[in-house]
Amino acid sequence: MTGGAWISTWPEPGGTPVHDSRPVLLCLPPAGAGCHQFRAWQRPLADSAQVWGVQLPGRENRWRDPMPDTFDEAVDAIADEVRARLAPGHPLTIFGHSFGGLIGYELARRLGPAALVVSGCRPPSHWDGAGRGIVEDDEELNKLLDAGGPGAALLDPDTRTLMLDMLRRDAQLSSSYAHTPGARLDIEIHAWGGTADETVTAHQLDGWAEATTRAAHRMDFPGGHHAVLRNPELILPRLADVIRAASRPAAPTHL
Template identity: 60%
Template sequence: MGSWISTWPSGPGEATLPALLCLPPAGAGCRQFRAWTAALDGVGQVYGAQLPGRENRWGEPMPRTFDEAVEAIAAELRPVVAGGRRLVVFGHSFGGLLGYEIARRVRPTALVVSACRAPAHWDGAGRGIVDDDTELDKLFDTAGLDPSFLDEDTRALMVAMLRKDAVLSLSYAHSPGAPLSVPVHAWRADGDDTVTARDLAGWAAVTTAAFRVHHVDGGHHAVLRRPQTLLEHLAGLLRDAAVPAGTA
């Protein structure tokens, strides 16, 4: 793939399997999803969307706007989908918002979001991260990180990346337009105090197809920290995507 999408080998025949595009939360890279390849071996191939300023794209400049990032990722996906490859899109937190806008441009078979406000509820989200160190400390806490155990340089790098993504999110303006026509699955941890049940329920408005809410226990990043239940769900969606329409 190109610079915006990473792929990892998972075994023979992977090119004929549906693809799973994974979009990480703010301040993170996509390498964390490489571990998912073993769980989805023989079911789907894992793709990771990689924004600049992290991991293998450390020295590259950030996109100027949210839409610029979405268009760049969608441009690399269009040939894949045009070639007949089925696609499931998954995004966590900020990655869920990216995933939604990508799904509007490159029609997947399903969209899965976790710990993510519905697009109409997103306006202004991330402003506290840009302006307030207290909000940053809260974010470290929800990620299960104690800033006091991070050395100064590591914390500074993490803060810089989080703030860059937060600035990018502030350039997002929701434009409803035509709803999606694919199923949307929204995941939330019951202990997440940054995304309310109402924020999650708002996803029902973005699609004319099925909408489902899924719950786990824990905080904002619980779905990623203990992904087994999510991976089982994604495997089912990938298996369904592999079945030609009208033959199930």
């Protein structure tokens, strides 16, 4: 498949190299959104990680790029680019919100990161099968768009149409997902959500424990489905803690 890069990085003030020794935080946005929102995370996380964003086609700097035919095609392309850009063994933490969390999980199966953080995202078995992806019905897509915040009501008709089209394409991509049971991840999973989220329940977040052989930690933040993205002052210090703990070299084993 042709098109631009799947990974976006951004120059930092003072000319700090994008590729350095700090752990990488790979960020995946929700359906219908681009990854440039994560650029603002660079400065508060500067002591902990370099921030990379995953950009699906059809948005922001990839507006004209074609969408992949299937979910697996997208994940494989992202994983290939990460492998090409990241040295073997370099500490990697994956963060994904909502639909981005599902992509993040499948990337974790391919890349073996140090940790996986998902927010507002049902565990993979809840995405499998007809009707469990993002609903393609226009009424539901409008509700999903409006759930993005009060700014949605201020969109002009043309912009709203474009955003709905982007959501519709992501919905089609999600419908091609089929969870393939296999070995559980051997990393800690952090499942975060909003206390007033009507889309993903606390019980569903607890279901992420089934995806790993290690600990799964649930954390709740005040707000709805996008609570995690809307509370950077709350979540970024916790994310920095996750990155530092996950990237710490393992203690030597003494016989």
